[in-house]
Amino acid sequence: MKKTSKDYMYVGIQFILFAVYIIPVTIITFTSGTVFNIIGIILLALGALMGLVSIIQLNKNLSPFPTPISGGKLIETGLYKYIRHPIYTGILSTLLGYGLYSGSVYKILITMTLLVLFFHKSKYEEKKLSLVFSEYPEYMKKTGRFFPKAL
Known part of the structure; x- marks a missing residue:
């Protein structure tokens, strides 16, 4: 399938947000006590592991x-199940975890902006996947977009 200008737009905005995330802005911060530090580290570690495993599985x-x-194929095993x-x-x-750990409202806001972007990017992606894989609409019924569906 041929890439469109939307493909480049989504990826471009995504990488701009990644770049903006790493800028060391300290204007909007909070004191991230022990609880936020622990939650942040757990989210960061689980997110990094999930991302790495997902990349390997794809x-x-x-x-x-x-x-x-x-010529790609639909992956419905592993985390993709x-x-x-x-x-x-x-x-x-990962980004939310680091934002909490570092006490950065700025990083948390960038992460929320990425969530909105990923929501729209994934909707677009799913339209494309449904055109290529006839089984994709059924797969969507069984799985959650970003989190597992509740039983």
Whole structure:
């Protein structure tokens, strides 16, 4: 499938937000006591692990673009058995965790902006995946977008 300008827009905004996230802004901060530090570290570690495992599971199907790669296959095993976009979940968890750990409202706001972007990017991606994989709409019914569906 051919990439469109939307593909480049989503990826471009995503990388701009990543770059903005790492800017050391200390204007909007809070004292992140022990509880926030522990929650932050746990979210950061789980998010990094989830992201890494998801990337490994996608293997040759990995692309930063929402349009599926030519000749790719639908992965419905591993983390993808429960979540349609575990890489996005891993990124969000990692960034939120670090934001909490560092007491940075700025980093938390950037993470929330990424959540909105990933929501729209994933909706676009799922339209494309449904065109390529006839089984994708059924897969969507069984799995959650960013978190497992409740039983």
